[in-house]
Amino acid sequence: MGEYSEALSLHQKALEIRDKILPANHQDLAQSFNNIGAVYYQTQQYPRALSYYEKVLDIFLKPLPANHPSLATGYNNVGGAHDIMGEYSNARSFYETVLEIDKKSLPSNHPDLAASYNNLALVHENMNEFIQALSYYERAPEIFQRNLSANHPDLTSIYNNIAKLYDKMREHATVVT
Structure with missing residues (x-):
C-alpha cells in the first residue's frame, strides 16, 4: 500500500504544478486526473476514482472530436x-x-474492439441479460482470433467468460422452471 500512497502523493504534486501553469482544459491536466483516478481504482476507492475519471472526460469532451480514441x-x-x-x-x-467510438475509429479487427464487446457482455451478464451478453461475447473471439495466437490469454479469458455464462444460463433456467 505504501507504493500507492507515494504514487498518489507524486501524482497530486504533479497536478498542483500543472494546475498552476496550464489552462483548465489542457491534456496534461487530464493525464494527471487519470493517473490519480487509476491509483484510487487500484486501491479500491472507486467513488474517488470515478470522480477523477469524470474530470478527464470533462477535459477531453471540449477539444476532441466525438470519435477520438x-x-x-x-x-x-x-x-x-x-x-x-x-x-x-x-x-x-x-x-x-x-463501442460506438471504437467502431468508428478502429479497424474491425482491432483488439480494443474485442475488449469493448467483452466489457458490454460482462455488464449485461451482471444484469442477468444473458442473451445480450452472449451476443457480445461471441463477437470478441472472432476479433481476437484474427490478431492473436490460438492460446493467447485474452482469447482463453473470453472462452472462460462464455463458459461461465452458459453455466449461469443453465442455473437460471433451472430456477425458473
Whole structure:
C-alpha cells in the first residue's frame, strides 16, 4: 500500500504544478486526473476514482472530436468504475459509447474492439441479460482470433467468460422452471 500512497502523493504534486501553469482544459491536466483516478481504482476507492475519471472526460469532451480514441479510453474508465461499484446500467451506457467510438475509429479487427464487446457482455451478464451478453461475447473471439495466437490469454479469458455464462444460463433456467 505504501507504493500507492507515494504514487498518489507524486501524482497530486504533479497536478498542483500543472494546475498552476496550464489552462483548465489542457491534456496534461487530464493525464494527471487519470493517473490519480487509476491509483484510487487500484486501491479500491472507486467513488474517488470515478470522480477523477469524470474530470478527464470533462477535459477531453471540449477539444476532441466525438470519435477520438482518448474519449473512448475516458468513457471506458468511467464505465469501469460504475461497473465495479455495481452500477451496471450506468456502466452499460458508457461501454456502449466506447463501442460506438471504437467502431468508428478502429479497424474491425482491432483488439480494443474485442475488449469493448467483452466489457458490454460482462455488464449485461451482471444484469442477468444473458442473451445480450452472449451476443457480445461471441463477437470478441472472432476479433481476437484474427490478431492473436490460438492460446493467447485474452482469447482463453473470453472462452472462460462464455463458459461461465452458459453455466449461469443453465442455473437460471433451472430456477425458473
